[in-house]
Amino acid sequence: xxxxIVTRAGTLLPLSIxxxxxxxxxYGARAQNxxxxxxxxxxxxxxxxxxxxxxxxxxxxxxxxxxxLLGTVVTEDGLVIFDGSFLAQDDALSSFAGFAVKTTPTSVxxxxxxxxxxDAEYVGTDRFTRIGFAxxxxxxxxxxxxxxxxxxxxxxxxxxxxxxxxxxxxxxxPLAADVGMISALLEAPEKFPLTVGYSVLELASVLFDEQLxxxxxxxxxxxxxxxxxxxGGLIESFGEFDIPMLGVITAERLEKLITDPPQRGKxxxxxxxxxxxxxxxxxxxxxxxxxxxxxxVNDVVKGSxxxxxxxxxxxxxxxxxxxxxxxxxxxxxxxxxxRIAQMGAGTSxxxxxxxxxxxxxxxxxVLAILExxxxxxxxxxxxxxxxxxxxxxxxxxADYIRLNREEESFKGVVxxxxxxxxxxxxxxxxxxxxxxxxxxxxxxxxxxAEAVMAKFEVNRPDEVIFFVWRDNKTMFINVxxxxx
Amino acid sequence: MAGLTAxxxxxxxxxxxxxxxxxxxxxxxxxxxDRVLPALVHIQPVIKNYRTGELKxxxxxxxxxxxxxxxxxxxNYHVAGKAERIICTLYDKEQVPAIYVGxxxxxxxxxxxxxxxxxxGRIAVADLGNSDSVQVGQQVLAxxxxxxxxxxxxxxxxSTKDRFFSSDYRLPSGERTGRYNLxxxxxxxxxxGNSGGPLVDLSGRVIGxxxxxxxxxxxxxxxxxxxxxKETTAAILEHGKVSRSWIGVQCQALQELEDYFGAAGTPGxxxxxxxxxxxxxxxxxxxxxIIMAIDGxxxxxxxxxxxxxxxxxxxxxxPGSKITLxxxxxxxxxEFSLVTKELGDLxxxxxxxxxxxxxxxxxxxxxQIENQLQDTLGVYVMGVKQVGAADVAGVRPRDVIASxxxxxxCGLADFxxxxxxxxxxxxxxxxxxxxxHGAIRLAALNVDPKEDGPxxxx
Numbered sequence: 001x002x003x004x005i006v007t008r009a010g011t012l013l014p015l016s017i018x019x020x021x022x023x024x025x026x027y028g029a030r031a032q033n034x035x036x037x038x039x040x041x042x043x044x045x046x047x048x049x050x051x052x053x054x055x056x057x058x059x060x061x062x063x064x065x066x067x068x069l070l071g072t073v074v075t076e077d078g079l080v081i082f083d084g085s086f087l088a089q090d091d092a093l094s095s096f097a098g099f100a101v102k103t104t105p106t107s108v109x110x111x112x113x114x115x116x117x118x119d120a121e122y123v124g125t126d127r128f129t130r131i132g133f134a135x136x137x138x139x140x141x142x143x144x145x146x147x148x149x150x151x152x153x154x155x156x157x158x159x160x161x162x163x164x165x166x167x168x169x170x171x172x173x174p175l176a177a178d179v180g181m182i183s184a185l186l187e188a189p190e191k192f193p194l195t196v197g198y199s200v201l202e203l204a205s206v207l208f209d210e211q212l213x214x215x216x217x218x219x220x221x222x223x224x225x226x227x228x229x230x231x232g233g234l235i236e237s238f239g240e241f242d243i244p245m246l247g248v249i250t251a252e253r254l255e256k257l258i259t260d261p262p263q264r265g266k267x268x269x270x271x272x273x274x275x276x277x278x279x280x281x282x283x284x285x286x287x288x289x290x291x292x293x294x295x296x297v298n299d300v301v302k303g304s305x306x307x308x309x310x311x312x313x314x315x316x317x318x319x320x321x322x323x324x325x326x327x328x329x330x331x332x333x334x335x336x337x338x339r340i341a342q343m344g345a346g347t348s349x350x351x352x353x354x355x356x357x358x359x360x361x362x363x364x365x366v367l368a369i370l371e372x373x374x375x376x377x378x379x380x381x382x383x384x385x386x387x388x389x390x391x392x393x394x395x396x397x398a399d400y401i402r403l404n405r406e407e408e409s410f411k412g413v414v415x416x417x418x419x420x421x422x423x424x425x426x427x428x429x430x431x432x433x434x435x436x437x438x439x440x441x442x443x444x445x446x447x448x449a450e451a452v453m454a455k456f457e458v459n460r461p462d463e464v465i466f467f468v469w470r471d472n473k474t475m476f477i478n479v480x481x482x483x484x
Numbered sequence: 485m486a487g488l489t490a491x492x493x494x495x496x497x498x499x500x501x502x503x504x505x506x507x508x509x510x511x512x513x514x515x516x517x518d519r520v521l522p523a524l525v526h527i528q529p530v531i532k533n534y535r536t537g538e539l540k541x542x543x544x545x546x547x548x549x550x551x552x553x554x555x556x557x558x559x560n561y562h563v564a565g566k567a568e569r570i571i572c573t574l575y576d577k578e579q580v581p582a583i584y585v586g587x588x589x590x591x592x593x594x595x596x597x598x599x600x601x602x603x604x605g606r607i608a609v610a611d612l613g614n615s616d617s618v619q620v621g622q623q624v625l626a627x628x629x630x631x632x633x634x635x636x637x638x639x640x641x642x643s644t645k646d647r648f649f650s651s652d653y654r655l656p657s658g659e660r661t662g663r664y665n666l667x668x669x670x671x672x673x674x675x676x677g678n679s680g681g682p683l684v685d686l687s688g689r690v691i692g693x694x695x696x697x698x699x700x701x702x703x704x705x706x707x708x709x710x711x712x713x714k715e716t717t718a719a720i721l722e723h724g725k726v727s728r729s730w731i732g733v734q735c736q737a738l739q740e741l742e743d744y745f746g747a748a749g750t751p752g753x754x755x756x757x758x759x760x761x762x763x764x765x766x767x768x769x770x771x772x773x774i775i776m777a778i779d780g781x782x783x784x785x786x787x788x789x790x791x792x793x794x795x796x797x798x799x800x801x802x803p804g805s806k807i808t809l810x811x812x813x814x815x816x817x818x819e820f821s822l823v824t825k826e827l828g829d830l831x832x833x834x835x836x837x838x839x840x841x842x843x844x845x846x847x848x849x850x851x852q853i854e855n856q857l858q859d860t861l862g863v864y865v866m867g868v869k870q871v872g873a874a875d876v877a878g879v880r881p882r883d884v885i886a887s888x889x890x891x892x893x894c895g896l897a898d899f900x901x902x903x904x905x906x907x908x909x910x911x912x913x914x915x916x917x918x919x920x921h922g923a924i925r926l927a928a929l930n931v932d933p934k935e936d937g938p939x940x941x942x
Contacts, residue, residue, distance in 0.1 A: 282928035404922040473757040
């Protein structure tokens with residue numbers, strides 16, 4: 001918990017500066033008029049404190065940390081939302097680290113403001129809004145009072161919103177109110193009522209208008225540096241926003257999530273199946289393309305929606321469903337990737353495309369039906385062998401890109417976790433090794449690995465020989481076994 | 485009383501004995517010093533560094549040894565490889581220029597030739613010994629210019645004569661090194677600048693060329709055995725380079741795996757990996773095969789320390805030779821005949837494109853394998869100058885430039901002529917097609933227009 005505050009403190013300063021610049025002058029214009037005495041009572045009916053233990057694994061070591069967050073009950077059967085930012089970063093961390101960084105909630109406890117304590121289970125975190133979901137369990141008959149968001153609220157620049165934030169454990173009362181203003185109604189990169197002056201510590205708190213109607217929760221704008229890429233979790237560039245842009249995750253967006261909460265390991269994003277680069281002004285000039293931005297198709301993945309739709313290498317996409325793509329530098333690529341990801345599998349999308357030919361550049365429309373994106377490394381199926389002290393996971397699309405291998409011909413499982421001083425480590429394993437055979441049995445998936453290792457658990461050989469791919473070469477690894 | 489006298493006498497005799505042995509040892513050291521030190525050379529080459537995206541000349545300091553009466557000097561490749569301007573200071577403090585004759589990155593050896601026309605003295609030539617007969621514990625002297633302090637002698641013993649280092653170690657110029665030799669380890673002080681200097685036994689014969697030391701440790705220095713050096717220098721003097729056969733196998737010590745392969749007690753060399761497209765690959769050798777003999781002669785590598793000799797054994801064939809391998813596979817023996825290929829350069833020639841702000845290399849066969857490339861077409865980006873045209877356009881080190889303005893780049897010569905043509909015309913807009921880790925992308929370079937105006941006034 002402490003570490004979270006420390007890491008986030010850095011963002012508070014620029015936010016407070018913005019607050020002074022933009023919010024203070026408005027106070028003079030029109031004062032807010034919230035009945036906080038009443039609101040405080042309302043908030044306590046559906047607010048809860050979520051306490052989670054989270055295991056953070058970085059390949060060779062695992063840390064446990066505790067999180068204490070403000071949660072909100074959103075259904076009568078006890079579905080609770082909270083700020084899941086810290087749980088939605090696996091892909092981002094993994095793509096920089098080169099191996100899977102994984103956050104796994106190990107226990108969730110929920111305390112209502114009437115003092116009642118409940119057990120809960122972690123459900124999942126939405127990749128886009130970063131709202132986390134947990135469900136209260138073991139109370140079959142109990143009906144909870146959920147917050148009821150108002151749909152189709154008309155946001156206006158200058159209208160006030162209020163929320164409550166959770167204060168540190170050592171202070172009482174635990175809640176503090178905060179007021180903000182709708183500062184802009186953003187149209188791009190997504191429709192987003194922007195607020196200025198809130199802090200990231202208040203993410204996922206319910207926002208009320210002056211009639212004390214819940215209109216949504218505080219969330220952050222699609223961050224261009226977010227790793228929801230078309231390639232399934234691979235992007236090298238950093239985003240251009242240093243300060244998170246906070247605003248309203250509206251009731252309409254929340255409703256969808258509440259009806260069908262994201263589940264860990266379930267693909268909740270769509271993809272097209274291309275590798276891409278930004279259409280910079282310089283490249284546009286070369287290709288003699290008159291567009292303010294776009295993306296260049298550098299590769300089309302076999303069997304992907306893009307392949308089926310007839311995309312070709314060298315195509316320049318400049319519109320999605322008639323809307324121009326304002327991407328003229330690499331840092332903005334993920335705007336495109338996120339837009340595709342959020343559309344959902346099964347969506348038909350019309351792309352306007354320039355196709356440079358030998359003589360002339362054709363302009364055409366390409367209709368693609370998006371499909372569910374491939375698994376990210378952190379979502380891949382895993383298998384742990386406790387005796388030899390290693391964990392492996394299935395190869396996923398991002399691995400094939402990273403390793404520059406073909407999916408049809410290259411099979412195996414990736415070593416995702418090793419114990420320091422563990423038997424597998426002593427045998428010479430490294431994180432990222434791809435195990436292709438165990439003993440003489442080809443290993444194509446974690447279930448293959450599990451099946452072979454299950455035999456060994458019975459036979460208990462003195463050593464287990466692995467055939468491994470590392471750095472574009474193969475090798476044999478002998479792990480001396482100790483069976484207990 | 486009698487007992488005490490005996491004690492004293494013994495002490496005196498013993499002291500006398502030590503004195504004699506000490507003087508003998510001292511004399512041996514003096515003799516060894518006198519036989520080698522006059523042939524010691526302090527080397528100051530200017531080497532070329534292309535890593536930052538521009539050609540940077542770098543003055544370095546190392547050591548060397550005159551090993552041939554015609555004024556040939558042996559040193560390390562990492563000291564004077566492809567050096568442009570080399571100043572040598574001989575033992576008599578006279579400065580003599582030298583030229584680079586040739587070098588061999590895999591053994592980290594380079595040969596220079598002293599330009600002795602204006603040298604007033606007579607050069608001394610060191611005797612090269614036999615590194616196969618050295619012994620652990622044997623006393624040795626290291627000579628060279630540690631931290632540029634020329635004519636420095638340090639003493640120690642041979643700590644180990646078969647130290648193995650993985651050949652993943654790279655020279656500053658990018659080549660992997662150390663695949664074909666073990667190392668003589670010594671506790672004689674070796675510091676940066678000792679590189680290329682001799683390790684000498686007490687009979688005054690050179691048994692190794694000091695090349696490496698371990699940072700953050702004391703007295704861990706490593707010399708290339710002189711027998712390796714002799715072969716390398718002979719090849720360089722004769723052909724300008726060392727020619728090696730390549731079959732494309734990476735091997736692993738058999739010891740840990742012999743039971744698994746049903747080869748307990750059987751001598752052999754375990755293939756761990758086969759390079760794609762290599763002679764071993766096209767002849768269907770595969771990981772897990774155990775090579776038992778080459779042309780009927782048994783080979784073995786139960787331990788890591790035996791691997792360099794095996795690799796050297798393969799390499800020592802004339803490229804294009806037919807060799808027959810007896811191979812143990814699934815507990816049956818098979819014979820494989822294959823024709824070796826020339827190993828070739830580990831890294832290609834460098835070229836600086838100053839207008840574009842990048843440096844490139846020719847792609848050799850070994851680079852192709854290492855970088856998982858389809859072929860050796862194009863050029864490899866070695867460095868990208870910060871905020872240069874290539875950097876701004878998104879070109880990165882390790883990219884492969886496949887085409888310029890939509891014209892395929894076949895190799896470095898092709899690239900250089902295209903670059904020179906574009907530079908001569910003063911083209912400011914360049915479109916590169918780049919292969920980055922298997923994916924194609926475009927890079928549009930905005931090259932600064934050349935200033936054709938009058939030169940700046942001083």
